[in-house]
Amino acid sequence: MKRNFIIALVGLIILILQQTVIMNISLFGIKIDLLLIFIVSISMFIDKTDIIFTVLPIGIVKDAFFPYVFGLNTLILVLVSLIVCMIEKKIYKDTIIIPMIFTFFATLIKLAITLLFLLPTGILGTNYNYIGKTVVFETLFNSALAVIVYNYVKRMMNSETLKREWKF
Amino acid sequence: MDFLKNKLLTIILVLCLVLTIFIGVTANNKNNEGFFQGVITSTIAPIQKQIYIAGQRITNIFSFIKSISTLRKENAELKSQVQDLKNKLVDYQKIKTENEEMRKLLQFRPDNNFKLISANVIGKVGDNWFNVLIIDAGQNDGVKKGCYVRAADGLVGKVIEVSSNTSKVMTILDENIKIPVVINETLEEGLLVGNNNSNTCKVSYLPNDTKSTVSNLVITSNITNNADVVVPSGIIVGTIEKIEYEKINLSKTAYIKPAVNFYKVTKVQVIVK
Numbered sequence: 530m531k532r533n534f535i536i537a538l539v540g541l542i543i544l545i546l547q548q549t550v551i552m553n554i555s556l557f558g559i560k561i562d563l564l565l566i567f568i569v570s571i572s573m574f575i576d577k578t579d580i581i582f583t584v585l586p587i588g589i590v591k592d593a594f595f596p597y598v599f600g601l602n603t604l605i606l607v608l609v610s611l612i613v614c615m616i617e618k619k620i621y622k623d624t625i626i627i628p629m630i631f632t633f634f635a636t637l638i639k640l641a642i643t644l645l646f647l648l649p650t651g652i653l654g655t656n657y658n659y660i661g662k663t664v665v666f667e668t669l670f671n672s673a674l675a676v677i678v679y680n681y682v683k684r685m686m687n688s689e690t691l692k693r694e695w696k697f
Numbered sequence: 698m699d700f701l702k703n704k705l706l707t708i709i710l711v712l713c714l715v716l717t718i719f720i721g722v723t724a725n726n727k728n729n730e731g732f733f734q735g736v737i738t739s740t741i742a743p744i745q746k747q748i749y750i751a752g753q754r755i756t757n758i759f760s761f762i763k764s765i766s767t768l769r770k771e772n773a774e775l776k777s778q779v780q781d782l783k784n785k786l787v788d789y790q791k792i793k794t795e796n797e798e799m800r801k802l803l804q805f806r807p808d809n810n811f812k813l814i815s816a817n818v819i820g821k822v823g824d825n826w827f828n829v830l831i832i833d834a835g836q837n838d839g840v841k842k843g844c845y846v847r848a849a850d851g852l853v854g855k856v857i858e859v860s861s862n863t864s865k866v867m868t869i870l871d872e873n874i875k876i877p878v879v880i881n882e883t884l885e886e887g888l889l890v891g892n893n894n895s896n897t898c899k900v901s902y903l904p905n906d907t908k909s910t911v912s913n914l915v916i917t918s919n920i921t922n923n924a925d926v927v928v929p930s931g932i933i934v935g936t937i938e939k940i941e942y943e944k945i946n947l948s949k950t951a952y953i954k955p956a957v958n959f960y961k962v963t964k965v966q967v968i969v970k
Contacts, residue, residue: 541741544821545741545744545745545748546748546783548775548821548822548831549745549748549749549752549819549820549821550748550749550752550755550875552820552821552822553752553821553960558893558895558896559825560824560825562824563955577705578705581705581708583707583711583714587876590737590741592729592734593733593737593738594727594737594820594822594831594865595729595823596729596739596822596823596827596857596858596865596867597724597727597728597729597827597857598720598724598830599719599720599723599725599728599729599734600715600716600717600718600719600723600839601716601720601730603716604713604716604717604720607709607712607713607716608713610830611709637759640931643824643826646720646724647724647826650724650725650727651872652724652727653826653872654872654873656893657870658893659872659893663825663826667825
């Protein structure tokens, strides 16, 4: 309970940082998605029942700020965290390459779902050069940053404060 | 049905279905407004505002350090620019007085029947797909959908969604923006559109034999199809960087450097009727 609450709170802080500071930083015109990297890293430590209810409020808040559509970010975050959660149990995850691979595919899933909903509705323009550039660079940048975020998340999840439950 | 016994799977399936319905409904209307969204954005807006301001201060420190090397050169350029502007000011005052007298004689209706609502930028959203700013003024302050937003340097964009205390502003860098503009020097009309969410935008449908050239000023035109919105003409959009011929629509396109620095924008004004 305490652990999930703190993770959701950290997620919301990262979302606010994403919308205020990180959106001003871009490489080759592409912005990284710190929240997605965080969710992927967290999903490697929590079981699937907990992850859904932790990710849900973060997704809803992101959607409230998102233009044109509501629900897209929640759907992406829930699906991505669930997929990571189910796969990570079946593999040996104690190497740094695993969170990178997870983030790589999570970004691809995120972009695929976004395009699936936004292209047919005409909300997104059909500039395939820009779409291609975004897919290539965002997956690469997110994967590279996953190394740092995963290490922080790992330290956070192993901390004694987070393991201790609330006593009422 | 075995899979229904698994409660988690049922919850996930229902959740995905509900979210897909939400996406479908809001995407169809291209509108993410509502009481629920309003409550969330209004709750988080004050925290976000403080963090945005702090982030801007850090950015300003870095840009100040970066600009030290060019300060001397910039100072000399600005001094010569001030001298030019002083000369122009004399002409301007004379023409302004003449214009006011003529307007009185012809009983012209003034075109400044608008008021300005000041607001702070509190965030940027839309990932890599949209270029949207969140401002801390909404329905309660009198902001309406479609209103134009300006900063001290020039046009920022227009309001696309309004909640009780916050609004979403589509900037002129966004791919979906479409604003009628005029080239100040030649009075040729065109349509301002985004340029792949890059730091430039472009003016399409300029005449094939356009007389506009590089460094010409682009300003807003007062054309609008929304009766609730007032569009003051003459707001600076930016300057032309290059002009290219578009084979597809047999017209020319001008690439614009926006007057507003979107990395540093913190204070804006919403133009309302």
